[in-house]
Structures are given as C-alpha cells and as structure tokens.
Amino acid sequence: MAALANPARRWRRLAVLAGHEEEAAALIAAAQAGRLGSGEPVHVLDRAAFAALLGEESVHQGWALEAEPLAASDIDDVLRAIHAATGRQIIVVLDQVTDPHNVGAVLRSAAAFGASAVVVAEHGAPPAGGVLAKAASGALDLVPLVRVVNLARALDQMKEAGFWCCGLDESATETLAAHDLGLRVVLALGSEGGGLRRLVRERCDYLARLPTRPPLASLNVSNAAAVALYELVRSESA
C-alpha cells in the first residue's frame, strides 16, 4: 500500500493470487487515488506460480508488488529537509546491523516515532529487498534509508548540522533518560555481537544505556531502537 501510494516509487507489476483480484483492484484504487490511468500491469497467478514468486514459506495477503528500488537519498537531502524544522529531530544510525528483519523493523519504529532517517554503511548493510520491506511494513516508502560509504564522515556532517550524537551502550554509566540530549539527536546503535565500532563510538557526544537488568540485559537491536526512540519522543513532550 505504501509503495503504491508513493509517487517516487516505480513498480513493474502487481502479482495477485487468483481469487484476490477484487481486493487488488480496490487496493490500487485506494492507494493511488486515481493518480494513474488504466492498464495497470496486474498479473493474476495461481497458487503454485504465486508460491514460486515469494517462496513456499512466505506469509502474505494474496498480492506482491515487484518494484524498483527507490532513488538513493544522501545525508545532505535529509539535513536539507529538516533544516528549518522545529521540535525534536531524530536520525537513527545503525553500525553493522546486517539482518534485514532488524533494519526493516528499525525503519518501522523510526516511522512510528517520527524519526527523519535511518543511516547505514553501504558495506555490510542488507539490500532493500522483500524481507527488509516486509519487516518495515510500509516504512521503506516513508522514512529515507540512507546508505553512506563512511559512517564516521556522515556523523561529522550531522554534528556540523547541529546534531548531538548519542550511542547506545549496555556498559554506559547513565541511562538515556538521564541525559538532556537537546533537540537534534543522532541515535547510534551497533550490532548485537560487536556493539559500536571505535570510529563511531569516538564521535558520540554521549553514551547511554537502557534500564535493563542482568543476567540478560541486552535487547534485540530493533527493540533497543524502539525503546530509545520512545524515550526521545516521550522526554521531548514531557
């Protein structure tokens, strides 16, 4: 729905499982609100052909959109878009998070809590394919996923634009809620195994932890991002 409704998203065809044709037509009409003319490339597939497209195990609602990747956006685009914005602005930075489910779930939480972008290093980040898009649940068409060559350099750019960088780190002394982070916040999260790499960590103005407790004090990275985004939204309005 989000991809169909996004004017910047180019798509090749909507594959529809036989029996879901009417829903598909309603879907297109609702999402595009008459923006496109007739003659949409909608392909009705039987069960076997549909399973061959998505995989036997996939969970779906009877349709699948084959789409082009969105045009890449960069840090300059993101900073330009929020240049004059008021209120708290949040950018999420993911350092070496490789699982597309996690990156997709972080995008979804970023959309729900109004973050401006999710930034990842080009090297090692998962592609914006079906797994990531499904976990993002529409957020891939709502929040820019910015791929940068050098995460440290990107952090410098954001800091020059007035952002403070807060790294999440289980071993930090203070909790996130104990910091006054200002209105422009970069929230940096590392991979579950390795945490934040040195070059990213060195650029953090603060390190903060979430109030979890042993023996299992670490959260899944997408859960940690959701909790931290919530705290930033909550404390802005508190």
Add this chain to the structure above:
Amino acid sequence: MAALANPARRWRRLAVLAGHEEEAAALIAAAQAGRLGSGEPVHVLDRAAFAALLGEESVHQGWALEAEPLAASDIDDVLRAIHAATGRQIIVVLDQVTDPHNVGAVLRSAAAFGASAVVVAEHGAPPAGGVLAKAASGALDLVPLVRVVNLARALDQMKEAGFWCCGLDESATETLAAHDLGLRVVLALGSEGGGLRRLVRERCDYLARLPTRPPLASLNVSNAAAVALYELVRSESA
C-alpha cells in the same frame, strides 16, 4: 549458555561444528560450573552434518544444543513465586501472536525488563523450538513461558491476585504513560492483524496506546512490548 546453566533444563547432546571443540568445552565448563561430571554427550560434526541439523541458512556460532522442552509452568506457579514480592510486578499476555520470532523477542525483552512471565494461549501459540529459543536469546530459560487453555480465565486469575490488566490498543484515547497502573500490571498485546480479541479486551481495566504517529502508527508486536515494558519500569522508578 542459558539452557546449559539452567538446572531444570534436560538436554540430549551438544552438537559442535568441527574446529569449535575447545570453545564448546569452555562453554560447558563456564555454564555448568562443574555441576555435571565427565562424559557429556558432545558430538563433533563436520560442516555438512552440522548444516543438515540446523539448516543451511541458519546463523550460529558453531554449536547447537538439543534439549528437552522445559516442564510446563502454570499461572499458579507464577503467582505463587511473586506472592510476597515488592516493587512493580509485570506479566505479559500475548493474544494470538503466532510468529515464533516475535514470541521469542518478547521473552527476551521480558527478561531484560524483569517481567515475571509471558502468557500465551495454548491454541495457536508457536512451539518453544529452535526459532523461538534463538530469538529469545537465553530468555526461554529465564522467564516462564506459560501456556493456558483459556486466556480469559487466566486473566481472571491474575486479576484475583491483585493485578490490573492494561491492554495495548492503537485506538485508545490515553497513552500508557498517562495511566497510573499500580504495582501489579498485566500487559496484554494482540496480534498485528486482529488486535486483542473481545474476551481479552473485556477483561482489561485500561486500554492504552503508545505515542506513535500516522501514517504508520503501529509497531511490530515485539517492539510494542519492549516499549511498554520500558515505560512500566521507567515510571516505577521515576
């Protein structure tokens, strides 16, 4: 590690990928701290045999524990264990959450934020197998996963024991933070498609939402659980 360290967990064998034998021995020693004697059933497998056991695509660190399910615990066990506890006590109830990744991730957050149990309906809940255990990241051996025949009846039992039931609902008027929920809280979450069923919803003393915003206001269920647990822990100590 958590399963090996749990005296209540019976296991059949530790399968170790060839080349990881020393780590496996250290693992067992660290986890069991000498509790068991020698003669552990450790099987060293080559790459093909190990892949056949876990699946080609699985992400692992070179070992896999084949274990029996834990003995079932019930609501009475959970309520007995926290009968005299002080401070905020939290029980998470999942209504029709079927994805083992999600149930596992909720268990993990429940452990990290000190919840007493995660309760699911026997019918429709995923088995406590490898997928759930991996997503739980050890929490399956730390937080009871209670399966009940009738979720509504289980909620009645918890309410008789002094718990207030708060259901998360995107369409609720008030946010979770706006409620004073008392010291004993049941946090009820529904499936992403269907939300809370009527019989569960009717037993909620409060319905609350998280401060998310349109157009994509819904969070993944494990992220919603993590945020809500954080809010309950934060507001207790605030």
